[in-house]
Amino acid sequence: MKVDMLIKEAMVFNSYFKQFTKANVAVKDGKFFYIGAKGSETFTAEKIIEAAGMYLVPGLIDIHLHIESTMVTPATFSYGLLKNGVTTIVPEPHEMANVFGIAGVKEMIKASKNCRLDMFYAIPSSVPATSMETTGGAIEIEDIEELLQTERIKCLGEIMNYYDVISKPGGKTNKILSYMSENYPELIIEGHVPKLLDLELQSLAFAGVTSDHTHQTVAGMKERIAIGMFLEIQEKSMTKEVIDYLIDQDVDEHFCFVTDDVMADSLQNRGHLNVLLKKAIAMGMSPEKAIYACTYTPAARMRMYDRGVIAPGKLADFLLVSELESFHIQEVYKEGTKVYDETIPYVQEESSQAFPSSFYESVNLNKLDEDAFQVKLMKNDGKVKCRIMNVKNGSTFTEEKHDDLNIEAGMLQWEESEYGLLATFERYGKNGNSARGLIGGDVLKRGAVATTYSHDNHNLLVLGQNKEDMVIAANEVIKQQGGICCVHNGEILANVPLPVGGILSEEPLSIISKQVEQLTATLQALGYEHYNAIMSLSTLSLPVSPALKITDHGLIDVNKGMVVPLVVK
């Protein structure tokens, strides 16, 4: 019998029994055809792989992530993931949606279509996440409807406003959920329900939300599994108690691993979903169980019936691994075709601009001058008590503190204080809003940094200790139509141009990863003491992340869900 490929004597992962068994594997038309004892006496194959001593593992599947977190295009992302054994993903283009609305989603899907990696999309459900910011785009019910009708969609992405679901029956989020329940009752709806328990948690499930990917505790996991919520375990949830629970309990069907956000340098230097897989094994999980949670359960969760297992009729997406514990990947195959071989140089193909020209002109701002970083107050002179965002290493949450600053001739003398200035400028040409706040703690102590990569609105956000550096950084970012630029003493020390929507680079992974590395090092050198300075910086504008943040509407008291003035009454 003719087949395309015969893999001989591999240790083959059987997902249904969660065990490895020695077998021959025949591949035909990009699918597994046969797994068993029959070999060359039965099959004539164009290609034969002698795989004795190797492990045959299904391609890894990551069902919750944002490509924009890596600041690269789908093509670069595909390149970066394949060598790490990831063959299918479900990205949610939440950031592109905040910049461009439905067009951002559609263009990301379009840019994914010719990638070797399979990308099935989640529709961003919470764009904008609040009404306290100006974004470039919004996703409304009719947009979701259009995307469901026209694109290859797997689910509705994470419902971020869990508070609204519980307490605002007529709010936008509940309107979306009701519409889906009515019109798409079988649609998978992804959740974001940190810390919720009991009746509040169950309200989300009743509304149709059936997963959670936020930070987990054992008590929280028990309640989630008990009501049928699927757990998507991120690296930050991989504590000893969580992993021990997943190892010891009979809950294999109810969780998988996901990456959510991976920085470009981390993708280049550490890897991707395979990093979590290895970590789980290192923490005591059996390789079989860890592989199951990176292949079978994510496919099952997203109802991808054609993959995630090595069985007749399933897509021949697979890895050849030389050793289970280290999970050393030797070769990667997508639908029976080799896409990575560690013995052959792995080179990223050059690519031209992948998006419409308007996507490269998204920073609608004139050059700024020092006046933009003046804080003008009603009072002419004296002291004034101000709200301060206080950053602490280890968290993206800030604290609100209060302190007295001097005023001279109506101008807040922030440069002479111990605090920096955080300013944001609406950049979509919608209203020209800008806002300013004070910031302290484990942030930049010298110079300035400007970024259009600022969640979720991605307006121009500028953080600095002096106006001169802030102007240079801001104008560099405006000039290059987006990115992150770090300046000290009038000199640009690090720069990550992000010309696509102000949030993505089209450089190859090797370059963007170095740019990001250099930026992180520079921010740290300038006193930004956060373990992930870029994440800390880019979430200072995120109005669903406690406690005091800034948007173009002003300072946001996130816990109260309202704009508050800089000056404390």
Place this chain on the structure above:
Amino acid sequence: MKVDMLIKEAMVFNSYFKQFTKANVAVKDGKFFYIGAKGSETFTAEKIIEAAGMYLVPGLIDIHLHIESTMVTPATFSYGLLKNGVTTIVPEPHEMANVFGIAGVKEMIKASKNCRLDMFYAIPSSVPATSMETTGGAIEIEDIEELLQTERIKCLGEIMNYYDVISKPGGKTNKILSYMSENYPELIIEGHVPKLLDLELQSLAFAGVTSDHTHQTVAGMKERIAIGMFLEIQEKSMTKEVIDYLIDQDVDEHFCFVTDDVMADSLQNRGHLNVLLKKAIAMGMSPEKAIYACTYTPAARMRMYDRGVIAPGKLADFLLVSELESFHIQEVYKEGTKVYDETIPYVQEESSQAFPSSFYESVNLNKLDEDAFQVKLMKNDGKVKCRIMNVKNGSTFTEEKHDDLNIEAGMLQWEESEYGLLATFERYGKNGNSARGLIGGDVLKRGAVATTYSHDNHNLLVLGQNKEDMVIAANEVIKQQGGICCVHNGEILANVPLPVGGILSEEPLSIISKQVEQLTATLQALGYEHYNAIMSLSTLSLPVSPALKITDHGLIDVNKGMVVPLVVK
């Protein structure tokens, strides 16, 4: 908070942990709203059920069965199943399709729509099962396409011609499977793959078939599970070795229980899927595991995401059971509404004709006379060696044997022999075919029985020991437009009128079940020694069931797949 119902202090089945836990359960809008410790202090309910000491179990789900096997309408079936705790089924109207083609399928679906029990349909994929018989209807690719587009379909029903799939690449079955793979790659395709193993079995899986409901062995189950086939365990598969395997192995996700064919008297007297559930428990399976296989896994297999578990947002289909081992059902609820209460008389509603008038005129035959049961041969006198269908109790398979019979004036003298005559008459007005064969073994020794309930073609099949009784039985069935009539010494001893397509009764379950009981007793009294005489009789015309059967094309050698003459050369 207002809810519709609060069930207090029940032992609630949690499907995700496969365990019972004491909890209160709130129901709202026909769905479960909350399961936990909160009670009357939180919820105001219109209806409160004090359920201390009772077990709350999800409604049972049967995903492989044929309503026609019970010879009743969907309305009667719904009535019969609800009291047994079955709240959702996936019937395959294979017999109605053989009689009426797509119209039969559509009318069954239509007749199901107002039933309290939820019925989601499987499309019969193998109608007719072979080309060696004349049926009233056929299901072609365009019919499947139309049904998928217009009806509430869950799957493509059992692919019966597994032999064709393996060995006839261009045959009808492979054409259907290719079309589905191309156009409906996610469609669930049900299988019928008795005894197949290794490469042959995997060929079916490669072609898209992903379940099996035939008789199982442990070796066969292992191979099926290993390639991702879902096992639908019928009562006949519930041997000690099979149940022990399912108990001992970690394969809970890979099997469920199904009834397939339940006779009307069995439904009335024994029950339905609950019979298998109780039997599994009696054989040593934990109640939790048995319930899981009658609720959670069948729902998962059929991708019914809205039911099968007691969890927020899921349909409130549930049973109150007083004791787990005996599975004594006290009350049954469908979407929060009580549909059965053992303390209240359970009366079947009267119903009028549920089908179009043409469905009551499906036996297109004139009255027969004794000539119809003469076997005329070319030879005038002497002896002739004939093929004989030999029936053995315990099986629906026959054996072929040969014996010499006398001929006089060109007529086979079968009445003087030890054998009976089996004659079949094409009854759809398509070609007027008829055929005759000889039968022996554990069948009717006296009198005659005529039936239009004869798989799969449902032509008029008449079995008898003398022409007079055969004429009376046949004409009675023709007169009443279908059914099964048993005659001895010129007297009708039992009669089951089946006016809908010649295969269904519209009598209430209490009456049809008694008619079937009486028929079985009569057949046995007349010497039909088979443990299920009706099933034995009705499969004598089934040309996919070995070894020698009869259709209007003649005697069928099933193993050779061809028509063979009565006279052995």
